[in-house]
Amino acid sequence: MLNAVVDLSHYNNAVNFSEARQGGLLGVVHKATQGTFETDPEYAARRPLALAAGLLWGAYHFGTDADGAAQAQHFLSTARPAPGVLLMLDFEAPAAGPGMSRAQAEAFVQAVHAATGRYPGLYSTCGYLAATGAEQSPVLAKCWLWLAEYAPIAEPKAPPLWRTWTMWQYTDGQAGNEPRSAPGIGPCDRDIFNGELPGLLALWGALAAG
DSSP states (O other): OEEEEEEEOTTOOOOOHHHHHHTTOOEEEEEEEETTTEEOTTHHHHHHHHHHTTOEEEEEEEOOSSOHHHHHHHHHHHHOOOTTEEEEEEOOOOSSSOOOOHHHHHHHHHHHHHHHSSOOEEEEOHHHHHHTTGGGOTTGGGSOEEEEOOSSOSOOOOOTTSSSOSEEEEESSSSBSSOOEETTTEEOEEEEESSOHHHHHHHHHHHHHO
């Protein structure tokens, strides 16, 4: 397993991508959008900086209780999914109010696939997948799985429709296994890829190409 990916948003307010790359990080997945109109204010500016530092770049959308296809259109117009840009749907319970439903997530995933020819990754927890019935969705099962689990365990267990997990967010910078910080960034969401370097490059390259 390879511990070399972080996911960020504008809440990570002190980021040096050159230091991150020199410190061993390989990939960054950055928040691009939320709902049908919100845009992360740092996404556009940080993308060229990360690429110039030699980092792989990805974009994620935080799903809300709104039309799934409309959310996908907003995400794609902001993320600008060129080849080599990994695409993700963040499917989790929000801090307040209702979250994205299974049907809305399915509509989002299908709209992204129709527009790009590829399925985005699906970030979630086993608890939210179960609570929404999404763990039984054959549509969402076409997405590769990014699990969030901060318990001090060796690795998480994927729901039945997925053969395995592809990424594991094991810390939010506060809870979870060590290390909880990253060079050039500080405490942050850190992620383990379920494989080695060739597989990580294939995930970013092959899946990003279609």
